[in-house]
Amino acid sequence: MLRQTSQLLPALLSRREDAACLEVLDLGPARPETVAYFAGSRCRLHIADLFAELPLAWEQEAPDYAAELAALLPLAPASRLDVVLFWDLFNYLPVEAIQALQAVLRPHLNPGSRAHAFGVHKRSAPENTHHFGILAGDTLALSPRPAAIAGYAPLSQARLQACLSDFRFERSVLLGDGRLELLLLPA
Amino acid sequence: MIGPSIHIKGTVSGDEDLLIQGRVEGSIELGQHTVSVGESGKVTADIRAKTVKIEGEVAGDVSGGEKVIIAKTGRVRGNIVAPRVTLEDGAHFKGSIDMDPGDTPAAKPAPKVAGNLAAGAEGGNPELELKHG
Structure with missing residues (x-):
């Protein structure tokens, strides 16, 4: 397991200290480090692992991305997310799916919500081959993916x-x- | 123990610890005891116990009065409620985890960010912060 310091995690996780019950959506796979990190405080951690669905198997001619993604996300109508962990999911989704994902999340965000993602500065940037977890308030854990993910774009x-x-x-x-x-x- | 060849449909309850190596469909209620789902165990049921350790497959909601452990061979789809939850490397889980450790000390303050330049990943990975406005 590699460690990577992050300048952005402290701001992302700042509500951990004052939220009565932190609500977190992790769109990556369940990682021991992330569960252990949030186990230190009262929290609800939703683990969706959309990476397991990649490449999107329902890429027919006119897929209903919003309906498919809503079915994959385990959110109750009353869920209000403090933290959303996209990791590098956007690098594998078509624009339409990214927009649909936002539409699915929209009712669950509030002005204090914060999200984390990895993008690229240039499209030629190499593909990341690790899954991410949260090791500490300023440190990510990187674990090799068990298998390559198709569709890096x-x-x-x-x-x-x-x-x-x-x-x-x-x-x-x-x-x-x-x-x-x-x-x-949130915009 | 529920052996590998046993298949139970219905409610399992009792006053002792239980190891499941077979299949259970329904619900499992062992409030003050330990439920262990062995590597060959396949449970499609809600589980309520003091401690739940999962090495096999579970589809259902799991409530642990003390703790829930998903071992490296465990595969769980459902929601977990417990003061403490441990996930071992290699475990598969999809769902929600509600944790309330209760009397644990307050979380440490987030570390301060030193500046715009900082060390990156192990092995050196320089970073440059970009401003947006």
Whole structure:
């Protein structure tokens, strides 16, 4: 397991200290580090693992992305998310699916919600081959993916920013390999 | 113990610890005891016990009065409610986890960010923060 420091995690996780019950949506696979990290406080952790659905198997001619994604996300109508962990999911989704995912999440966000994602500065940036977890308030854990994920097709930074109309890029950090780490807030 | 060849449909309840190596469909209620789902166990049921350890497959909601452990061979789809939940590396889980450790000390303050430049991943991975406005 590799460790990666993150300048953005402290801001992402700042509500952990004052939320009565932190509600987190992790769109990656369940990772021991993430469960252990949040086990230290009262919280509800939703683990959806959309990466297990990649490449999207329902890419027929006119897929109903919103309906398919809603079925995959275990959110009750009353769920209000404090933290959303997209990781590098956007690098594997078509624009229509990213927009549908935002539509599914829209009722569950509030002005204090914060989200984390990885994009790319240039589309030629190499593919990440790890799953992510949260090891500490400023450290990510990187574990090798058991199998490669097909369909790596990252959007340019400008295209992703335009596509994520429900969020604004609060902060971003350009990593040495050309990837971007993003802190997103509701627009 | 429910052996590998046993298949139970209905409610399982009792006053002792239970190891499941077979199949159970329905519900399992052992409030003050330990339920262990062995590697060959397949449970399609809600489980309520003091401690639940899962090495096999569970589809259903799991309530642990003390703790729930999903071992590296475990596969769980459902919702978990317990003060403490442990997931071992290799375990598969989809659903929600409600944790309330109760009397654990308050979370540490988030570390301060030193500046715009910081060390990156192990092995050196320089970062440059970009401003948005």
